[in-house]
Amino acid sequence: MIVSNVTTMRSFLILGFPGLSPQYYGLVSVLFFLIYLAIALGNIFILAFVIYEKSLQKPTYLVFCHLALNDLTFGTVTLPKIIAKYWFGDGVISFYGCFTQMFFVHYLGSVTSFILLVMALDRFVAICIPLRYSVLITNNTISALCGFAWFIPLSVMGAIVSQALPLPYCKSNIITQCYCDHISITSQACGEDVRAAQVTTLCLAMFCLLVPLAFILFSYASVIVTIVKISTAFGQKKALSTCSPQIFITCLFYLPRCFVYVANTFGFSFSLDVRIFLILLYSLFPPAVNPIIYCFKTKDIKQTLMKKLKTTRIGIEIKLSL
Template identity: 80%
Template sequence: MIYTNVTRMKSFFILGFPGLSQPYYGPVSALFFFIYLAIAIGNIFILAFVMCEKSLQKPTYLVFCHLALNDLTFGTVTLPKIISKYWFDESLISFYGCFTQMFFVHYLGSAQSFILLVMALDRFIAICIPLRYPVLITNNIISVLCGFAWFIPVSLMVTIVLHTLTLPFCKDNVIAQCYCDHISITRQACGEDVIIVQVTTLVMAMFSLLLPLAFILFSYISIIVVILKMSNATGRKKTLSTCTPQIFITCLFYLPRCFVYVANTIGFAFSLDIRILLILLYSLFPAAVNPIIYCFKTQDIKQTLITKLKKTRVGIEIKLAY
């Protein structure tokens, strides 16, 4: 069927949480504001701290910087609109603004999965073939690999956006979500091509998420096997501690997504509010928590922070004594 009377929508209406009553708009917007502050302060701190400390300018921490930049960008792309909706009652987003937000939401998620792949590769070589690590993993090589992680999803996401733009939009203009994503936008479209666009997008999404995940699983399973084969208990504990932050970060990114996908596949239905909350949790919670993991689960960063704090404390005490 050809839709000849379809006019291009000028804007979309961000629904947010449909079950949320007006008196809770203020507290919810304040909560999102503090989440954004946590994401911004935490990830900017990691970027600045690693850039300023030459002792931390190593491959592992350069990967952390790329993750921090990704998390910071994702929070900046999504949260201001959610905050303005509940704080200032600004629910409208322009048609192309919505598509731009959709592009960055899915692009950043895909880029992060490839950056996590680079992080897993770093730990795999460091633990499974340690003698080759100084040759195979350098700052320049990590920078190139992370550059590819940022570059690979671009063409995929541009294809998805352009393909979706060809659809006629004949339904209401309500985005049943706190930000524009592909599922919410295509639900407003009509015509036989909607299924084709959705299937094509699903295939690309699986490529961006499952291909890196397959290598990540292989890497960490290999690492665990190597650690279990170690005869020295102290060596096992020390080696495991070097990849614990990476495992935590990877689990925070993949496990909630896998749970939602599996639940949908087996027919376990969530209410719209719960579904939106779950998506926000697995999208925003890692971005806020990752800097804490970097600081308290990474020995070098932790020790550098403690040393800096001790020096600052001694300096203050000396000034007070005079």
């Protein structure tokens, strides 16, 4: 499905994994569907549980809710189309639909980065200056900071899309990826402005990733130093347990990305299928796993959930006994 004339570019074709044999299409579609189901159910549960339980409506858990909403949206934007491609053979996406998906893919990734910054700030204040926590970190403060996390990337992504959209697309309309992203789209463009658009996008992407990462590293380094200075082992364990979920979530988001970037920098190349798999791994694994981390690594959520399950079980046993 090759298009040679820029005026006839009406759609793109999502290719997915180029080396995947057709006999595995059904299995891959089921796998993607199960991943989407895990993302949807897990993050909807977290949102509903925190909204329903008034005792959990605290700054830390409000940040979790913003991240859960982001993860849910990301899965909804990216997975249905690739599921349709492997399940029904429908990999065609409209020209503007592809750009819309590209916008949300990069926008939501940037939002995640800034929400993780807010999460790190919350733990920094809680561990390093605990006496000021209730004054500095309130529900209103967290809501405002998370609002900025959603707002700041808007202008950045708007600039990226507005620069890429007018480019002349005269190469193949095949997207060698499981969803539309900037590299996959602009690699099909022609002209002298393509390189400038790619460099600009790289710089803006690094801003959205590295600026929050710099503060996150400073924050958790300060937290670890503070924990080490605590005189008792019990105090150290208690302090570490309050920030371990945030550290796990942050590592899931940043470490795989850093691995791919460092590997590319040192000339370690991956096959196209492996590269696509790695991108999907660091894009979709955190949204699917984060709700599990919230439930089993966060003391208040775990205790409240276990209490609810215990109460429900007792209620069922009483009804059965009657």
